[in-house]
Amino acid sequence: xxxxxxxxxxxxxxxxxxxxxxxxxxxxxxxxxxxxxxxxxxxxxxxxxxxxxxxxxxxxxxxxxxxxxxxxxxxxxxxxxxxxxxxxxxxxxxxxxxxxxxxxxxxxxxxxxxxxxxxxxxxxxxxxxxxxxxxxxxxxxxxxxxxxxxxxxxxxxxxxxxxxxxxxxxxxxxxxxxxxxxxxxxxxxxxxxxxxxxxxxxxxxxxxxxxxxxxxxxxxxxxxxxxxxxxxxxxxxxxxxxxxxxxxxxxxxxxxxxxxxxxxxxxxxxxxxxxxxxxxxxxxxxxxxxxxxxxxxxxxxxxxxxxxxxxxxxxxxxxxxxxxxxxxxxxxxxxxxxxxxxxxxxxxxxxxxxxxxxxxxxxxxxxxxxxxxxxxxxxxxxxxxxxxxxxxxxxxxxxx
Amino acid sequence: xxxxxxxxxxxxxxxxxxxxxxxxxxxxxxxxxxxxxxxxxxxxxxxxxxxxxxxxxxxxxxxxxxxxxxxxxxxxxxxxxxxxxxxxxxxxxxxxxxxxxxxxxxxxxxxxxxxxxxxxxxxxxxxxxxxxxxxxxxxxxxxxxxxxxxxxxxxxxxxxxxxxxxxxxxxxxxxxxxxxxxxxxxxxxxxxxxxxxxxxxxxxxxxxxxxxxxxxxxxxxxxxxxxxxxxxxxxxxxxxxxxxxxxxxxxxxxxxxxxxxxxxxxxxxxxxxxxxxxxxxxxxxxxxxxxxxxxxxxxxxxxxxxxxxxxxxxxxxxxxxxxxxxxxxxxxxxxxxxxxxxxxxxxxxxxxxxxxxxxxxxxxxxxxxxxxxxxxxxxxxxxxxxxxxxxxxxxxxxxxxxxxxxxxxxxxxxxxxxxxxxxxxxxxxxxxxxxxxxxxxxxxxxxxxxxxxxxxxxxxxxxxxxxxxxxxxxxxxxxxxxxxxxxxxxxxxxxxxxxx
Numbered sequence: 055x056x057x058x059x060x061x062x063x064x065x066x067x068x069x070x071x072x073x074x075x076x077x078x079x080x081x082x083x084x085x086x087x088x089x090x091x092x093x094x095x096x097x098x099x100x101x102x103x104x105x106x107x108x109x110x111x112x113x114x115x116x117x118x119x120x121x122x123x124x125x126x127x128x129x130x131x132x133x134x135x136x137x138x139x140x141x142x143x144x145x146x147x148x149x150x151x152x153x154x155x156x157x158x159x160x161x162x163x164x165x166x167x168x169x170x171x172x173x174x175x176x177x178x179x180x181x182x183x184x185x186x187x188x189x190x191x192x193x194x195x196x197x198x199x200x201x202x203x204x205x206x207x208x209x210x211x212x213x214x215x216x217x218x219x220x221x222x223x224x225x226x227x228x229x230x231x232x233x234x235x236x237x238x239x240x241x242x243x244x245x246x247x248x249x250x251x252x253x254x255x256x257x258x259x260x261x262x263x264x265x266x267x268x269x270x271x272x273x274x275x276x277x278x279x280x281x282x283x284x285x286x287x288x289x290x291x292x293x294x295x296x297x298x299x300x301x302x303x304x305x306x307x308x309x310x311x312x313x314x315x316x317x318x319x320x321x322x323x324x325x326x327x328x329x330x331x332x333x334x335x336x337x338x339x340x341x342x343x344x345x346x347x348x349x350x351x352x353x354x355x356x357x358x359x360x361x362x363x364x365x366x367x368x369x370x371x372x373x374x375x376x377x378x379x380x381x382x383x384x385x386x387x388x389x390x391x392x393x394x395x396x397x398x399x400x401x402x403x404x405x406x407x408x409x410x411x412x413x414x415x416x417x418x419x420x421x422x423x424x425x426x427x428x429x430x431x432x433x434x435x436x437x438x439x440x441x442x443x444x445x446x447x448x449x450x451x452x453x454x
Numbered sequence: 455x456x457x458x459x460x461x462x463x464x465x466x467x468x469x470x471x472x473x474x475x476x477x478x479x480x481x482x483x484x485x486x487x488x489x490x491x492x493x494x495x496x497x498x499x500x501x502x503x504x505x506x507x508x509x510x511x512x513x514x515x516x517x518x519x520x521x522x523x524x525x526x527x528x529x530x531x532x533x534x535x536x537x538x539x540x541x542x543x544x545x546x547x548x549x550x551x552x553x554x555x556x557x558x559x560x561x562x563x564x565x566x567x568x569x570x571x572x573x574x575x576x577x578x579x580x581x582x583x584x585x586x587x588x589x590x591x592x593x594x595x596x597x598x599x600x601x602x603x604x605x606x607x608x609x610x611x612x613x614x615x616x617x618x619x620x621x622x623x624x625x626x627x628x629x630x631x632x633x634x635x636x637x638x639x640x641x642x643x644x645x646x647x648x649x650x651x652x653x654x655x656x657x658x659x660x661x662x663x664x665x666x667x668x669x670x671x672x673x674x675x676x677x678x679x680x681x682x683x684x685x686x687x688x689x690x691x692x693x694x695x696x697x698x699x700x701x702x703x704x705x706x707x708x709x710x711x712x713x714x715x716x717x718x719x720x721x722x723x724x725x726x727x728x729x730x731x732x733x734x735x736x737x738x739x740x741x742x743x744x745x746x747x748x749x750x751x752x753x754x755x756x757x758x759x760x761x762x763x764x765x766x767x768x769x770x771x772x773x774x775x776x777x778x779x780x781x782x783x784x785x786x787x788x789x790x791x792x793x794x795x796x797x798x799x800x801x802x803x804x805x806x807x808x809x810x811x812x813x814x815x816x817x818x819x820x821x822x823x824x825x826x827x828x829x830x831x832x833x834x835x836x837x838x839x840x841x842x843x844x845x846x847x848x849x850x851x852x853x854x855x856x857x858x859x860x861x862x863x864x865x866x867x868x869x870x871x872x873x874x875x876x877x878x879x880x881x882x883x884x885x886x887x888x889x890x891x892x893x894x895x896x897x898x899x900x901x902x903x904x905x906x907x908x909x910x911x912x913x914x915x916x917x918x919x920x921x922x923x924x925x926x927x928x929x930x931x932x933x934x935x936x937x938x939x940x941x942x943x944x945x946x947x948x949x950x951x952x953x954x
Contacts, residue, residue, distance in 0.1 A: 096939065098947050163893075163911075167949035194857060196849060199897025205907030220847055220857075282947060284893060285939075351938035357930040359736060379732045382929060386922035387915075389945060393934075427941060 055336045057307070059085045061447060062327065062340035064314060064366055065354065067092030068433055069418030070346030071297035072134070072440030073447075075141060078304040080448060085338055086301065087309040087329060092294060093352045094433065098282035099256075099289025100159060101135070101149065101171035101437065105430030109154050110170050120423040123431065125402060126438040134441035135171065135434065145296035146262035150177045160253065162283050164203035170434065173289050175258060175267045175280040178251060183207055186249035189281075190242065194220045197284040198255040213245050225257040226288045229266050239273045247274060256280040256288045261295055263288070293433075309336065314366045322412045324367070342413040342447050345369075345398070345406075346440065347420055354420040355396060357381075362396045364420070370408040372399050372422040390428035397422035403446040404439070413451070417443035456649040458484040458616065460810055461636055463623050463665055464657035465489075466496035467796050470603040471803030471822070472655060473610035473617070478825065479807060479818040484616040484649055486623055486638050490873045491603040494659045494725070496796060498760025500682055500707045500714040502693060503527055503535055503595035504797040507542060507567075508700060509777055510559035511552075516777035518563040519798045524593060526800060526823045533830040534601055538708055540594025540693035541575060543745055544587045548698050556697060557590065567592055579690045581748045594693035596709045599796055600877045608829035620871065621647070626654065626669040626788065633669050633787040642870070642909070653810055656790040660725035660761040671784040674766035675792050677723065681730040681759040682716035683738050683928055685752045686885045689713050694745050702734075703741025706749075710880065711853070715742040715749070722761060730757040732927040739928075754928040755885050765793040781809055849898070850891035852884020860895050864902045872896060872913045885933075887921050889940035893948075918944060 061077050063070045066088025077084045103110035104123075111128040123131065135153045142149050151157055151171040158166040159179040172179065181187060186209035189200040193216035200212035215238060217225045228234045258266040258280055271278040282289050302308060312329040319325065326339040347354030347366060356365050362373045374380065374392040381393035399407045399422045404415045417439040419426050426432045460476055462469045465487025476483045487493070506520030528535050544553055560567045568591040575589035576582055582589070607617060621638040624646070628634065635650035656665045662673040688708045696704035706715045718734045735757055743749040765780055779794030779802050789809060794802045804820045811818055847857040863869055863878045875881055875895050882888025882895070896910040905913070929937055944950045 093939075093942075096942070096947075161948045163948040163950055164907075165949045165951065167946075194847060196847070196857070196894060199894070199900060201900040201907050202897065202910075284890060284943060284947065287947070349938065351935050351942070353935065357934050359739075359930050377732065378930065379927075382926050384923070384926070386918045386941075387945070387951065427945060430946070432946070 055334060056339065057085065057336070058339040059083045059307070060340065061342045061344060062087065062338050063344040063346055064327070065092070065346035065348060065352070065418065066298070066308065067346060067348055067352060067418060068094050068293075068297065068436035069440035069443075070344065071301055072138065072437050073344050073346060073417055073444040074301050074306055075297065075304065076137070076441050076444035077448065078301065078306045082448070085307045085309060085340070087312050087314065087327070087338065089313050089353065090311055093348060095290045095294050096285035096287060097290040097293070097433065098159070098167070098169070098287060099173050099293045100169040100176065100282070101138070101433040102168070102430045103131070103135070103153065103170040103434035105156065105168040108156060110156055110434070111154055117429065118423065120399070121429075122421040122424050122435060122439050125400070125404065126442045130442055131434065131438040134438045137441060138437045139171065141300045142293075142296050145299055146264055147292050147296045148174045148264070150174050160203065160279070160281050162198055162202060162255070162281055164206035168430065173263070173280075173292065175256070175263050175289070176282070177279065178277040179279040179281070181251060185209065185251060187251050187253055188212065188247045188249035190215060190252060190254045192217045192220070192225055192255070192257070195222070195225065195255065196220050197222050198281070203253075203281070209249065211249065215241055222255070222257055222283050222288060223260075223286055226260045229257060229259045235266060235269065239270060242270070242274055247276065250276065252276045252278045253281050254278065256282050260288065261292060263292060309338070312336070317367060319411070322410045324411055324413055342415065342451050344415045344417060344443055344447060345420065346416075346418045349397065349419040349426070352419075357393070364398060367411070367414065369398050369406045372397055390425065394425045394427060395423050397424060403450060404443040415443040415447045456484060456616065456647060458482050458649065458651045459653065459814075460484075461486065461649055461651035461654045462657055463636070463655065464659065464661070465491045465603065465619060466494050466657065466659055467492070467599060467603055467606075467799035468659070468791055468794065468802050469655075469657035470606035470610075471799045472657060472806050473615050474606040475803045475807040475820060475822050476810065477610040477613040477615050478821050479811060480613075481810065481814070482614070483610070484618065484651065485607070485610065486621050486636065486649070487619045488622040488641075490619055490871065490877060491607065492600040492877075494661070495760040495762055496599045496603060496659075498682075498758055499599060499680075499796050500705060500716055501596050501599050501709040502705070502707045502797070503597045504795065505540055505592040505594045506563060506565050507540070507556070507560055507592040507594070508695065510563060510565060511555055512700070513777055514559060514563050516795070516798070517559070517565070519778070519801055520795070521563060521565045521593075523798050523801050524595065527597070527797075528595060530823065530825065531597070531602070531605070531827045531830060534597060534605060534827060536596045536708075538594065538596050538692050540592045540695060541570070541579060541589040542592060542695045542697040543575065543582060543589045544697040545583060545744060546585055546587060548587070548696070552698055553588075553590070560592070565592055579692050579694060581689050581746045582694070583745055583747055590697060594695070596693065596707050597796075598710060604878070605827040605829050609827070612828065618647070623665065623668065628669060628786070631786055652787065653813060654788045655806060655810070656788060657806075659763040662763055662790055662792050666784065666788070666790050669784065669786065669788045671786075671788060671790070673782060673790045673792050676764045676766045677721065677725055678762045678764055679720045679722045679728050679759050680717035680762055681734045681738065681757060682714050683735055683754045684756040684758070685713040685715065685749070686755045687712065687752070689746050689748050689752060696741070696745060703738040706742050706746060711884070712755070715739075725761045728759050728761060729923060730759050730927045735927045753885065753932045755887055755933060756924045757927045758924055763792055781806055783809075849894045850879075850881040850884065852886055853880040853882070855879045855881045855891070857898065860898050861902065864899050864904050869904060872917055875899070886936055886940065887925060888917065889936065889943065892917050914950070
């Protein structure tokens with residue numbers, strides 16, 4: 055099988071999908087090749103932009119000079135986040151928040167976490183320790199233990215509902231069933247909850263949680279919010295589902311469950327990639343390629359005992375100086391391990407440095423110096439660089 | 455105040471073995487351990503039940519003890535010893551003369567050997583380096599050291615032995631020049647207990663000298679750090695040794711669902727706060743890879759180090775010092791038992807208990823070599839098929855531990871710490887090293903009222919620090935991927951900060 059595209063994107067995470075949707079939105083023929091569920095499915099679904107300070111966009115200027123955000127600029131970041139919100143709203147998963155203001159959400163350990171844009175189901179998650187809170191938990195739920203939270207809040211209580219299943223995804227699945235939802239709301243009304251707010255682990259439905267969320271809020275007459283859980287996390291899965299559907303709705307081609315088997319180059323151009331997978335080999339040609347395979351955790355980068363390599367094109371990768379001992383700090387809680395700086399360095403139009411290849415662009419957490427954990431800029435950086443790389447690609451290839 | 459006849463300090467294999475022996479001979483005793491069982495060298499070794507082959511050439515006395523004890527433990531611990539068998543493999547370039555010496559030495563101390571052709575050896579362990587010259591089969595076995603301690607303690611507790619884990623001995627009480635008791639402080643509550651006894655046994659391994667000093671004595675030991683790495687699956691079902699004089703990275707031991715490879719030998723002065731150096735991991739991995747080429751591509755999930763308490767002798771390095779043991783009578787009611795190995799723990803306990811019996815002027819023979827270890831009937835062993843009774847409610851996916859199992863252990867008297875659950879269920883021992891299940895196990899313990907949320911947060915924090923310390927020296931490849939995920943969970947999704 056052979057197929058030809060304007061742009062082939064390798065990696066179906068947030069940055070790859072945002073690049074893809076940007077390109078199909080401009081009428082380009084686009085393919086996304088993805089090995090499987092991206093790492094954002096493991097995330098809280100919240101869009102961290104930059105955790106430091108009140109206004110994340112203001113903080114961009116003080117990031118180290120090689121941080122990829124500088125290639126996009128605060129205006130570009132705000133635009134990209136606006137585009138993201140539009141896409142997600144159209145998919146029935148609206149995001150709330152202000153790109154100029156950080157906010158807090160409650161975590162499953164009872165801590166609060168700084169983020170920027172959140173799914174509407176977490177809109178009321180910024181809770182004051184003095185407010186009263188009632189948590190609706192589930193019997194034997196594997197990844198949620200309300201005591202972690204109630205112990206930190208003076209006026210917090212919890213009740214436990216038996217959903218008949220114990221996994222996050224299993225319970226979320228049950229909420230898609232209207233009979234189950236009826237039983238749940240009846241039980242909830244029976245509790246006659248007095249507390250001001252109600253929190254639920256993030257299991258309110260699989261796809262768009264809006265209907266379940268608003269029904270529960272309406273029935274109890276309280277503000278309700280979801281608490282993101284350990285992976286697999288429903289808000290993360292919903293986020294990815296939304297982007298994937300948006301791409302497919304715009305007639306993009308998704309090669310799912312496929313890796314890159316080989317790369318064909320002619321001169322300074324990548325011509326095509328052949329995909330791994332069952333059956334006959336699939337050859338995908340493109341005028342331009344975007345690499346969005348993520349960092350180590352997603353497999354875009356791979357470390358050996360003393361080196362780091364990029365796994366698709368074998369691009370030259372930046373590795374912090376020193377031996378492996380210097381890659382990490384000794385303290386687990388000290389964010390900012392040196393190894394996080396590893397990745398691909400790019401020029402102002404997101405083309406990798408140190409290679410002859412001209413029609414390749416790079417975006418997302420595989421970019422060198424992104425240091426996502428240190429700056430808490432994961433999804434924001436993915437969205438911003440994904441859109442920017444797509445624009446750079448279109449700018450350079452007016453023909454595509 | 456607690457009164458007993460014998461106070462044992464140290465809950466490693468020696469201390470637990472002594473407790474069992476005393477119990478079987480009807481002597482009242484109390485065992486005090488500052489952490490959990492097997493927290494020192496016992497739990498930080500490779501879980502090898504030596505055939506004695508490793509010592510046959512250089513330390514025949516220790517080798518002879520090993521093969522005798524190996525045979526006894528196979529008999530009394532039928533369900534807790536895995537009879538893996540072991541190979542000593544000779545690779546191209548390894549001395550053929552050493553092999554001849556080795557065979558003679560084994561023969562002299564009664565270790566059964568069988569010479570195997572390369573193809574026969576490859577039949578037994580397909581992952582062996584195919585260019586091996588030959589292999590010699592010996593009766594090496596593998597054993598879970600923690601479990602061994604627990605089984606020994608079972609005999610003690612069944613007969614009224616008192617066990618205080620998580621109690622640090624802070625002082626040895628002396629009256630008229632004799633040791634008459636100790637004070638011990640509980641780890642979390644800091645409650646201090648006084649325990650009085652007629653004899654005090656110092657079985658604290660690498661901490662032996664420190665404890666002896668509490669009574670004004672000393673113990674001549676040399677400390678040697680040995681580091682090991684854990685693979686995420688079994689590469690071999692037999693113990694694989696290198697047929698050459700003992701050196702770094704010459705052994706791979708299958709243990710439960712993983713393999714342990716080691717070791718190194720580095721002199722240290724302080725038994726606390728030791729760690730593994732990335733360079734040691736590289737040495738072990740490179741050496742293991744020579745015997746088992748697949749090792750190069752195998753994911754390492756953890757590293758750890760233990761401190762060998764070796765009998766002191768001048769001018770010898772850690773590898774050549776005898777693995778024999780000694781009982782030191784401090785002549786004030788305190789006895790120290792030093793040196794030895796996990797494999798010879800029972801013999802050490804027997805000799806120590808004989809000494810106690812003699813002091814008390816009694817005649818009660820040792821029966822620990824005949825009676826099977828109590829409590830092993832319940833052990834399942836490593837095959838997954840036996841652990842897969844139920845797929846429901848699994849909280850530790852790597853080791854297939856169910857919520858019920860965690861709740862059962864959490865509900866037992868004495869379970870107070872995360873480690874209690876980890877050791878007793880193998881929770882958190884798999885590839886993610888507790889990254890997912892620890893949060894769950896602590897959640898369950900809170901629900902059971904076993905600890906306050908503050909305590910559980912403290913334990914989670916400690917756990918993550920210790921875990922990272924163990925993983926960090928071997929962080930590359932897939933384990934680095936896993937680590938980024940775990941980091942994003944605890945520091946990102948849960949936003950767990952270090953300090954309140």
